[in-house]
Amino acid sequence: MQNYRRTLLMASLLVPLLSCQHTQPKSENIQISEQLQQQALASSLAYDLVESLTVEVGPRLAGSEKDLIAVQWAEDKLTTLGFDKVYKEPVKVPVWDRGDAKAMVVAPYPQGLVITALGGSVATPIDGITAPIVRFDTLAALKAAPEGALTGKIAFIDHKTERHTTGKGYGKTVGxxxxxxxxxxSKGALAIVIRSIGTDHDRMAHTGAMRYQDDVPRIPAAALSSPDADQLNLMLKRDENVVLQLKMSPQSHGYATSYNVIAEVTGATKPDEIVLIGAHLDSWDEGTGxxxxxxxxxxxxxxxKLIQDLPQKPARTIRVVLYAAEELGLIGGKAYAKAHKDELAKHYIAAESDFGAGLIYQIDYRVSEQAFKDVLAISKPMTANGVAMGTNTASGxxxxxxxxxxxxPVASLRQDGRDYFDYHHxxxxxxxxxxxxxLQQNVAAYAQFAYLMAQSEIDLRPLATK
Structure with a gap:
C-alpha cells in the first residue's frame, strides 16, 4: 500500500498546474471529492462485487441462462446497496452456443492446434473442413488478394497485436x-483462422465477436493461440503446402431477452439531469469475466454507492448503467440510446469502465471547446488520486x-492496459x-468524476469536433 500511495503522489506531482483564471471547484465540492477518494481507497466493496459476480454467476454470455442469472444478481445487489431507484430495461439479444472447436495439421507435420470459435461463427460440416492454408500478414493483405485466390482453401491472418499502455494495438488487429x-x-475461402487478438504467449485462444454480410457466404471462423500461430509459421517456412483440418460445432438459436440493469442516486436540485457511469454486465464464456x-x-x-451514502445528494442524478450484450456488438448500449432518445438532451455527461482494473492515469473529455479548460479546472481534485488532466478527444x-x-458529452478515464490483452476474451x-x-483507485476516480460533474455549473455543449 505504501508503494501504491507513493505512486499516486508522484503522479499528482507530474500533473501541470491549471491556470487560476478558469472556473475553480467550490471549496465544499473539493472537500467532498477528497472525502470520496479517501473512502474509496479504504473500501473493498468493488472487489467484493467482482468476487461475488465471478464466483456466484461466473461466465455470462448474453442470451444464455447465466446471463439472466447475472441480471437477477445485479438487481439484487443494487437493491441491497440502497440506491434510490433500481430497474431494468429489456434488450433483444442473439443466442449463440460455442460448441466444440478442434484443429489439426494433417500434412506435412501432423499435430493438433489450440483454437476457439469466434463469437457468432457458423459450424463446419460434421466431418470438418480439410484444406490448404494461405497466410496473410494483415486483413488488408487478404483484401488485396485476387478474386478466387482462396477457392477451396483456408485463410490465415497472422497479424500480431502490439502491447501498449493505451491498448491501441488492439485497434490495429481487431478488424x-x-x-x-x-x-x-469473398475470395472463395472455405474457412478462416486468425492469430488471436491478444498480447500474451499462453497456449489459449482469444474469442471475440465477428460478423457476416448477407450477400457473402458464411464460413467458419476461429482464433488460434499465439504459440500455435508461431508453429504454423515455422511449418510454412519449411513447406508452403500446409493442410489444416477444422472441426467446429457452434450454433445460433435465434433471439432472447436480456436487460440493461440501472440504478440511480436521485439528484437534489436537478434530478432530471443525468451523469451516467456504466459498465457491461455480460461476458464471454471462456473465463469468468x-x-x-x-x-x-x-x-x-x-x-x-459512495455518492448514494453522502449526507447531501449532489445536484444531478447519478445513473449507474450495467449494459447487456456489449460483447455481441454494443447491443445494450444501442438499446439504451434508443430507449432514452427523448432525454439524451438531459444527459450532462457519460463515461464507461470497460478496460479491466489497471490504474487510471488520465481523464480525457469530449465537451465544447469553450468549456474544456473550465472542466479541467473543476476536475483538478482528481490529480490527488494520480489522474492527470488530458485531452478533449474522449469516446467515453x-x-x-x-x-x-x-x-x-463524454469522458474517458484512461486505465493502464498494457497487460489487459494478455487475458481479454x-x-x-x-x-x-x-x-x-x-480497483480502489478506479472507484475513487469514478466517484470523484461523477460527483464533480453532478455539481458542475459549466455548459458542456455543443461538443468539440474531432
Missing part, C-alpha cells in the same frame, strides 16, 4: 477478427460511444488478475 470472414469468403467487465461493474457500482467507452453523435480472465488496490 481481422470482426471482418476477416467476409473478406476471406473478471476483468471484462466484472471490474467495471464493481467500479461504477461502488462509486455510485464502448457502450456510450454512440452518445456523442447525439450531442452527449480468454479462459485466463479470472479473479486473480484483478488487483484490489488498483
Amino acid at each position: 481481422g477478427r470482426s471482418r476477416g470472414a467476409v473478406a476471406a469468403a 473478471a476483468l471484462d467487465d466484472g471490474a467495471g461493474v464493481g467500479i461504477v457500482t461502488a462509486a455510485g 467507452g464502448p457502450d456510450v460511444s454512440m452518445l456523442p453523435k447525439q450531442g452527449v 480468454t479462459p485466463n480472465d479470472t479473479l486473480d488478475k484483478v488487483n484490489p488496490e488498483s
